[in-house]
Amino acid sequence: MTEALLLSLRVTAVALALAVAAGLPLALLLARGRFRGKSLLETLILLPLVLPPSVIGFYLLVAFGRSNPLARQAGLHLLFTWPAAALASAVVALPLMVQASRAAIAQVDPALERAARMLGSGEAEVLRRITLPLARRGILAGVVLAAARAFGEFGATLMVAGNIPGRTQTLPLAIYDAVQTGNLAAANGMVLLMTALSFASLWVVRRFETRAAFADRPAGGATPSPGGSGLPAGA
Amino acid sequence: MSQPRLHVDASRRLPALDLRVRLDLDTETLVLFGPSGAGKTTTLDMVAGLADPDAGEISLDGHTFFRRGAPGTAGGAPPVRVPARDRHVGYVFQQYALFPHMTALQNVMYPLGHTPAGRGQAGGAGRAARQARAHALLERVRLDGVADRFPRELSGGQQQRVALARALAAEPRLLLLDEPFSAVDAAVREHLQRDIAELQSELGLIVIYVTHRLEDAFALGHRIAVLREGRIEQVGPIAEVFRRPATAGVAEVMGIRNLLSVRVVAADAGELRLDWEGLELSAPPQPARVGDRALAYIRPEEVKLLYGDRPLSRSVAYNRFEGQVLRVLSGAGFREITVRLPNGREVDVRFPLLSYGALDLRPGVAVQLALRREALVLLGPG
Known part of the structure; x- marks a missing residue:
């Protein structure tokens, strides 16, 4: 169990880093950009929320397997290693990261960004000193949700990384194994741990959201973010 | 007559309006007056660099902010477009646009890192100097007592003064005010008007003041430019324009009956x-x-x-x-x-x-x- 937990933490950390690194720019693009194909891009990013994990896993298998000449050329031997598990977790975590951050960034009044430009700031500084700080609660909510989702990833991980104890067996997979082999005591412990962690992260996100609705808004302009963190029903 | 300090000759097609503005300003307060939808804010935005004219030329003290050729205006000269952040123009927005996650003092300090005086000094000494300067600016608008409050803890009039102090912190030569007193009560408005008039002469600022209220125009402006349906119909001393509107349109816009x-x-x-x-x-x-x-x-x-x-x-x-x-x-x-x-x-x-x-x-x-x-x-x- 300790082994699975440590592996899960490692997979989650890497997955989260990937989801944030890709998710934040995408959120900015979707919140502030105006371009053709925007809703197409948004739909594609959100797709993992509704696709069965096995379908996502299948796509990843195709993308990184030997059948893909690009992956073969690049000498990628990703499949059935823990980085594959991290990649699968990142893909399913990305929509949560993007949705929560996009909503938070869209809430930042563009007039404030205009004011910062008038006061001598370039775009990078506007982002660093105005937009991101004002959207930080929503972004943090996205990070926590993405982490929780990555931590609990099961289906896609099973497809691309397998279920190799000590190598690719994360906590959710270990629970499945424990139940299959009738080791209910171990299953109980792990289930309790997962539940506690998930509960804690959701609770943190809720707190971010209720506070975000009152703080950081001009007087009289307190409006809860539309769609909140974009918490999907099945996350 | 000597070269005007600010020269604006800009046209821009808007969905409901064909805006064409020519203005020449010296060290003075010009009231840009007109009904809503006449193109007042767009005019300010073009001067500030937040909106680009389709064609025209904008320059301040011989420094060209914007130039794009149009038949007869700037043909031949290369196009210029200085971004807003490099124009050093102060802009007080209608809705204040104070940064909600910063205190009044931090708001006023915001541009200080960008001014020539503030930039040279890095580290703690620079920070202390910037802080002192921000305090002085807040004091100038009689707000030093609330320096550590956040915008949501300030009244409308106080927020407006913080916005003014912040705009002045960038050491602008040109200050744009977009209906700055639309949300404050009469007593506060009078105070702010006096502040702005004093600051204008004290600092030798060019001020463009947008309003649709005649009282504000009389209280502040040296000259008034009446903007109606995208055109400047008359420019002149306020009392003069009020006494002798050049066109029926000006008379109508200025609320002249009979x-x-x-x-x-x-x-x-x-x-x-x-x-x-x-x-x-x-x-x-x-x-x-x-x-x-x-x-x-x-x-x-x-x-x-x-x-x-x-x-x-x-x-x-x-x-x-x-x-x-x-x-x-x-x-x-x-x-x-x-x-x-x-x-x-x-x-x-x-x-x-x-x-x-x-x-x-x-x-x-x-x-x-x-x-x-x-x-x-x-x-x-x-």
Whole structure:
């Protein structure tokens, strides 16, 4: 169990880093950009929320397997290693990261960004000193949700990384194994741990959201973010 | 005349408007006046660099901010587009746009890292200097006591002053104010107007002040530019523009009632005689030819009511008529009545609340009035 937990933490950390690194720019693009194909891009990013994990896993298998000449050329031997598990977790975590951050960034009044430009700031500084700080609660909510989702990833991980104890067996997979082999005591412990962690992260996100609705808004302009963190029903 | 400090010649097509603005400013406060939708804010945005003209040229103190060729204006010269952040123009927005996650002091400190004075000093010493400067600016707008409060903890007037201090912190030579007092009460507004007037002369600023309120225009402006449907219809000293609107459009925008459709029947050195749809009027000499059709106007304050039983003063010796009161309206400190004259037309009469106390002014009663001759102004062809 300790082994699975440590592996899960490692997979989650890497997955989260990937989801944030890709998710934040995408959120900015979707919140502030105006371009053709925007809703197409948004739909594609959100797709993992509704696709069965096995379908996502299948796509990843195709993308990184030997059948893909690009992956073969690049000498990628990703499949059935823990980085594959991290990649699968990142893909399913990305929509949560993007949705929560996009909503938070869209809430930042563009007039404030205009004011910062008038006061001598370039775009990078506007982002660093105005937009991101004002959207930080929503972004943090996205990070926590993405982490929780990555931590609990099961289906896609099973497809691309397998279920190799000590190598690719994360906590959710270990629970499945424990139940299959009738080791209910171990299953109980792990289930309790997962539940506690998930509960804690959701609770943190809720707190971010209720506070975000009152703080950081001009007087009289307190409006809860539309769609909140974009918490999907099945996350 | 020397080169104007700020030169604006810009056109931009908007969905509902074809904006074309020409302005030349020196060290002064210019009120950009007009109804909403006339293009006032877009004009400011173009000067600030937040919106680009389709064509034109904008320059400040010989430094070109924007230039894009259009036939006849800047043909041949290379296009220029200085981004907003490099124009060092102060802009106080209608909704303040204070940064909600920073205190009043931090808001004012925000641009200090960008000014020539603030940039050279890194580290703790620079920070202390910037802080001192921000405190001084807040003190200048009498707000040092609330330096550590967040914008949501400040009243509307205080937020407005923080926004002003923040704009000044960037050491602008040009300050743009977009309806800055639309959300503060009268007493606060008066205070702020005095602050801005003082700062303008103290710092030698060029100020463009956008408003649709005539009172603000009178309180602040040296000159006024009347913007109507995307065009500047008249520029001049405020009292002058108010007394002599150049067009019927300006008169309308400035809330001038009593537009009379007249024909010039006689013009000599001392007097202009007009036919106002059947009534004969006498006006002071003005450029006009016999037979011209024109619009004349007289401000409601210049229409005097007469007491039938008292001797007449010289100033109301002309243009006397009897009419019937149609409406009576009382405002704060004034009354206004509408009177129908024998030619079927109506004039508005406005006077202080306590004037004409002895007259019975109710709808339906007959009154004597005089259109003060000296105040009868001929506008362009109507």
